[in-house]
Amino acid sequence: MKKIFLGLITLSIIVFCTGAVISDEHTSGRIDCSECHTCDRPTTKEPCLIVCPRTAAAHNVGKHSLGEAPDSMVLSSLENLYGPVSFDHKQHAEMSEMGFDCATCHHYSPANEIPPCRECHPAEGVSVNLSQPNLKGAYHRQCLSCHREWSHETKCVVCHAPEQLITDGEMTEDPTDIIGISHPVITVPSKEIYTTPYEKGPIVTFYHNEHVDLFDLKCANCHQDENCGYCHHFEKTTPTAKTMEEIHAVCNDCHLKDKCSKCHGLEEKPPFTHDVAGWKLSKYHTDLECRNCHPTGKRISTLNDNCNNCHAGWDQTNFRHTVVGLQLDEIHMELDCGDCHEDLHYHQKPGCDNCHDDDRDYKKEPPGELLSM
Amino acid sequence: MDKSRRKFLSTAAVATASASMLATTGQASERLEHNQEELFSVLVDSTACIGCRKCEYACNKTHELNDNPLSFFEDRSVLQERRRPEHDAFTVVNAYKDARAKEGEAYVKVQCMHCNDPACVSACLVGALSKDRHGPVLYDAWKCIGCRYCMVSCPFQVPAYEYQDAVAPRVRKCNFCTERIHNGERPACVEICPNEALMFGTRKEMLDVAYGRMSANPDKYDKHVYGEHEVGGTSWIYLTHAGFQAAGFPVLDVQSPAEITENIQHGIFKSFLPPLALYGLLGLIMHASGQKEDSEDSKNA
Numbered sequence: 001m002k003k004i005f006l007g008l009i010t011l012s013i014i015v016f017c018t019g020a021v022i023s024d025e026h027t028s029g030r031i032d033c034s035e036c037h038t039c040d041r042p043t044t045k046e047p048c049l050i051v052c053p054r055t056a057a058a059h060n061v062g063k064h065s066l067g068e069a070p071d072s073m074v075l076s077s078l079e080n081l082y083g084p085v086s087f088d089h090k091q092h093a094e095m096s097e098m099g100f101d102c103a104t105c106h107h108y109s110p111a112n113e114i115p116p117c118r119e120c121h122p123a124e125g126v127s128v129n130l131s132q133p134n135l136k137g138a139y140h141r142q143c144l145s146c147h148r149e150w151s152h153e154t155k156c157v158v159c160h161a162p163e164q165l166i167t168d169g170e171m172t173e174d175p176t177d178i179i180g181i182s183h184p185v186i187t188v189p190s191k192e193i194y195t196t197p198y199e200k201g202p203i204v205t206f207y208h209n210e211h212v213d214l215f216d217l218k219c220a221n222c223h224q225d226e227n228c229g230y231c232h233h234f235e236k237t238t239p240t241a242k243t244m245e246e247i248h249a250v251c252n253d254c255h256l257k258d259k260c261s262k263c264h265g266l267e268e269k270p271p272f273t274h275d276v277a278g279w280k281l282s283k284y285h286t287d288l289e290c291r292n293c294h295p296t297g298k299r300i301s302t303l304n305d306n307c308n309n310c311h312a313g314w315d316q317t318n319f320r321h322t323v324v325g326l327q328l329d330e331i332h333m334e335l336d337c338g339d340c341h342e343d344l345h346y347h348q349k350p351g352c353d354n355c356h357d358d359d360r361d362y363k364k365e366p367p368g369e370l371l372s373m
Numbered sequence: 374m375d376k377s378r379r380k381f382l383s384t385a386a387v388a389t390a391s392a393s394m395l396a397t398t399g400q401a402s403e404r405l406e407h408n409q410e411e412l413f414s415v416l417v418d419s420t421a422c423i424g425c426r427k428c429e430y431a432c433n434k435t436h437e438l439n440d441n442p443l444s445f446f447e448d449r450s451v452l453q454e455r456r457r458p459e460h461d462a463f464t465v466v467n468a469y470k471d472a473r474a475k476e477g478e479a480y481v482k483v484q485c486m487h488c489n490d491p492a493c494v495s496a497c498l499v500g501a502l503s504k505d506r507h508g509p510v511l512y513d514a515w516k517c518i519g520c521r522y523c524m525v526s527c528p529f530q531v532p533a534y535e536y537q538d539a540v541a542p543r544v545r546k547c548n549f550c551t552e553r554i555h556n557g558e559r560p561a562c563v564e565i566c567p568n569e570a571l572m573f574g575t576r577k578e579m580l581d582v583a584y585g586r587m588s589a590n591p592d593k594y595d596k597h598v599y600g601e602h603e604v605g606g607t608s609w610i611y612l613t614h615a616g617f618q619a620a621g622f623p624v625l626d627v628q629s630p631a632e633i634t635e636n637i638q639h640g641i642f643k644s645f646l647p648p649l650a651l652y653g654l655l656g657l658i659m660h661a662s663g664q665k666e667d668s669e670d671s672k673n674a
Contacts (some may be wrong), residue, residue, distance in 0.1 A: 137421075137569025144423050144568060149475050154425035155447050157569075229475075 082160030201264030495631035
């Protein structure tokens, strides 16, 4: 009996220690070991790390700006049958904003750096990881997946100059003539008025400028997967007609809970003012960016009129009442906020009923000195 | 007498049947003894194929089939027609409908599948076709008598014939670039494929890669590696999205045609028992009828 007891204690100590050591390391059990390590038992001497960790975290490349990126580059690692490719990086990078950003090509890049393609895709021989294409395959898969969509061609000379022509000096075209050329400026509409078959409100007014400038949406938030082929299609001149569901799906990402009349009306709708949201912005709030108060993601987060939503640090000791244009007198300064502002709803009209029985109005008989604002 | 003869016949029949059964089972276990580590294979990922026909170009050049320049293969209109390998084109690329693919069509490269248990090798009367231990199914024009049984037997209808050659026509088909493989190189089509839609390695590796891709992108691939089990397995294996039938491959049994036919034929003649039984039976009939005649003669006398 005693032996069994001792054995159990030893066992539990071992289990506890092992657990402590593992949890002390970077594994909290949420990441699968095989996401970073190739072998079953990685050690500090032989961590057997996977070259490109394809974790979800490594997908984030949104922190890079176009300014950091090169305008153009010569892709020459694999010259053989064909000459190097002069690649207009700038144009591709600019236009990728309508799709998946830099991540369209620079997939699996960590947030703080853009590793060169050849770091994960070996230039020669067979890939270390067989399911990962080598450099030739990686390049061609990236380029051709879009290029053949609009050219309907798989000709090499679209990107490459034949090596034979280069050596013979018979090149008639300058392969570098595309370098540094930007995509023609796309005119962004400020307002679009659509006529729809919806009888109760055929007119839909869409303020494009508000969504971009005011609500700070990124192109790709609405223009999802609109890569080059969306406009540059070999056969079609206008984008194909969208179904009712497809049209609404773009708006419904944010406006799902809104009524039809939010967008549809019998006539053109006025631009956005904050009054529509039920709260006219006062002097201090008009200069703020929307995101200052509504910080969360693509959707404009709903706030109620409680000042503490943003001004969480304010209480009776540090709030200067003069900012709202009223210097409280000595008597009222001693009161709790909630004595006048019922349930701490500061946006609603304050009441004097808690102390005064004469139905007085705070504006006619203010609890202090009104300041000129 | 009658009783004993009947007994003998039934015993003989049972013995023959069980012998052929034994032969059949014995035969099955002897087949498919390929070492998966040294058997080479190519994985064709049809979802990565863009129909550029560079493989056709490289193949033609390597096997010196014709002098068509690279620009000849830039004609994509031929993809729409479902082509078969020809005497001057060991591999062809065909388009097929695939809703997931960007242009509504995906592409698939067709060539000799290099079966593990090739029907053509089994059908060849003179041993002109043979299976190399590394995978290739090879053809020896010197042995060939031009019966074209290989063409009839092939479940994929691959071998082609030089009908236009009146003097020394040959059966033509992909030889898996056997010289290149033996020199440690990859087949020419695999080497040139710009999109790495073709991958070369041991059969075990390629199956691992195929299943790895399938589990990594479950929506991208049909849950069937074509050629893993078909006709006893093939050296060329395929991944598709729309399914192998859409890609134009036939639905085939796991058992190879060679195994089925050889089991029947070899089974019957195994240990020379059926001929012995047949001749035994004939001898008995002769013996019995001779006796009968003798007795009738003695009666008449």
